[in-house]
Amino acid sequence: MMGGIFGKTTSNREMVELQIVGRGISDERVLNAFLETDRIHFLPEDKLNSAYSDSPQPIGFEQTISQPFMVAEMTELLELKSTDRILEIGTGSGYQTAILSRIVREVYTVEIIPELSQRAQEVLRKLEITNVRFKTGSGFDGWKEFAPFDGIIVTAAPEGIPEELVEQLADGGRMVIPVGMRYQIQTLFKITKVKGKSHIKNCGSVAFVPMVGGPDYI
């Protein structure tokens, strides 16, 4: 993979400036979280030279670490506050998890592939991040024990909006979720719960790996 329109980006700072600030992300807390969290820690050994590339990268098990800008955009859409408790579905590399952990009080993250959850836990431990709880299992169930959440971020795409996740969103809470058919272009939705009612906004087209093991999948 070439460096794309930005050529070869060689540092985390340059990645933030060109790909994230350069595309209009302006929330200071989001930008600081990215500057504090070097993406190189989240790539497998054989992908280190793509650490700052403007694209998703394979992390094994047919999964990917998301494009930095996508992580930034979803994080900004969540309108995070420092007191928030956030649920993340799809821990993957732990990159998005680490970014969230820099901004909010607590992050609860669920991953269906045990090896990925394990690896992410080790990376976050090395980075001395201590406000994250990990669970291995299906994200369709959310994490009832710790609900309701001020924000929910889903980083794999289900074919519809899972009822149970909306259920676990606090009043005033925000959920950011890609929805669509497997391996087709999906739509990023932002759902805001106000007085028990869900308001849905279309935030454009995206491409995520499928959310597996749900009611629509065999």
Ligand code: SAH
């Ligand atoms: N935020 C991650 C993205 C990882 S890709 C990162 O930037 O690294 C999406 C992840 O969702 C994959 O690790 C995949 O295994 C996981 N996933 C897929 N279906 C899931 C489900 N039903 N429950 C929990 N995690 C799921």
